[in-house]
Amino acid sequence: MxxxxxxxxxxxxxxxxxxxxxxxxxxxxxxxxxxxxxxxxxxxxxxxxxxxxxxxxxxxxxxxxxxxxxxxxxxxxxxxxxxxxxxxxxxxxxxxxxxxxxxxxxxxxxxxxxxxxxxxxxxxxxxxxxxxxxxxxxxxxxxxxxxxxxxxxxxxxxxxxxxxxxxxxxxxxxxxxxxxxxxxxAGDPGDPQPAEGASWGGHFEDDEYVRVDWSRPARRIHDQVRAWHLTFGMSGLRAPVAELDGEEVVLLQTRLTDPGGGARRVECGDGPIWVVASEPV
Structure with a gap:
């Protein structure tokens, strides 16, 4: 080449x-x-x-x-x-x-x-x-x-x-x-994308995914927190919002095992999750 x-x-x-x-x-x-x-x-x-x-x-x-x-x-x-x-x-x-x-x-x-x-x-x-x-x-x-x-x-x-x-x-x-x-x-045009399985991943909106439901499985909540991290703030929303000790906070980072350092343990629908970082709404 x-x-x-x-x-x-x-x-x-x-x-x-x-x-x-x-x-x-x-x-x-x-x-x-x-x-x-x-x-x-x-x-x-x-x-x-x-x-x-x-x-x-x-x-x-x-x-x-x-x-x-x-x-x-x-x-x-x-x-x-x-x-x-x-x-x-x-x-x-x-x-x-x-x-x-x-x-x-x-x-x-x-x-x-x-x-x-x-x-x-x-x-x-x-x-x-x-x-x-x-x-x-x-x-x-x-x-x-x-x-x-x-x-x-x-x-x-x-x-x-x-x-x-x-x-x-x-x-x-x-x-x-x-x-x-x-x-x-080689002048290869590439393979056409199949119609089956196609999906659009637009910016997150103000829907149910904004709020954390602690009754859900820990892994799904962990994914929710990580997903919002990977919007890079482009949605214009501060999320996901969760209730901790009677106060609403934005979860910034979680773990599925205890990382130490004072991470907060919270019980979810199928077991614990650890809140590593959060901030007031």
Missing amino acids: EPWRVFMICSIRPIAEALAGGLRELWHEPVAILAPRRAAEYPQPDFLRLDASNAPPGVDLLFAKDKWAIERLVRAYEPDLTICWGFPWKIPQAALDVARLGSINHHPALLPRHRGPIPFAWTLRAGDADWGFTWHRMDAELDTGNILAQGTHPIEDDDVDIAEFGPKLLQVGLELLPRALERVA
Whole structure:
């Protein structure tokens, strides 16, 4: 495979760093990273925030004012391939068609399951046993393009903080990338996504999942707390809300075994859970 000029579309710093490094290891040249222009108060943890101070070295960093600006910015670099991973906007088809080999995306779910902006959160909400990963060709819709490579990784009980368990999931996506690029190089269109099993994982809403019911199984409550953690505040809701000692609190982290350190034990429908962190509503 000859070296390619790759235009990256990404809004998350650890992903941008890992993808740029992974492409270089495969002898490709990442030429630019495009991120969305966002207000300073946008709810994104600092360790995920991509800006000029922490962007991968040797790569131009661009901020698009809106989705319609993407086409001309990509076109300026004359890339062979556009790779998207961790980007919140639906990209117009004209922008996806600029690169000679088209555009591919990494979606952190086993497509066609959990299409949409917060697939990790929906993976937990649905009670899945594994994290899913898919590289696919991009079209004008969200997460509907032909599949190039897929993989899974077991969900572990201690996957509670994305800052801690995120790197191992990032590695799974990178390990699948060579297969996806091989298929692109061969002109392989990929495998159409089946209609069966397709689901949409939109932003969480103000419904029954906002509140914790202690009569439910401990694992389902644990998944509920983790799922809300993985919405990254984009729902605009503070949740999940639980009652403890007659007061309402937002649960921030739980464990299924006693982690020590003064974690609060609470009895659930089938056994205990430990509340590690919470805050007043």
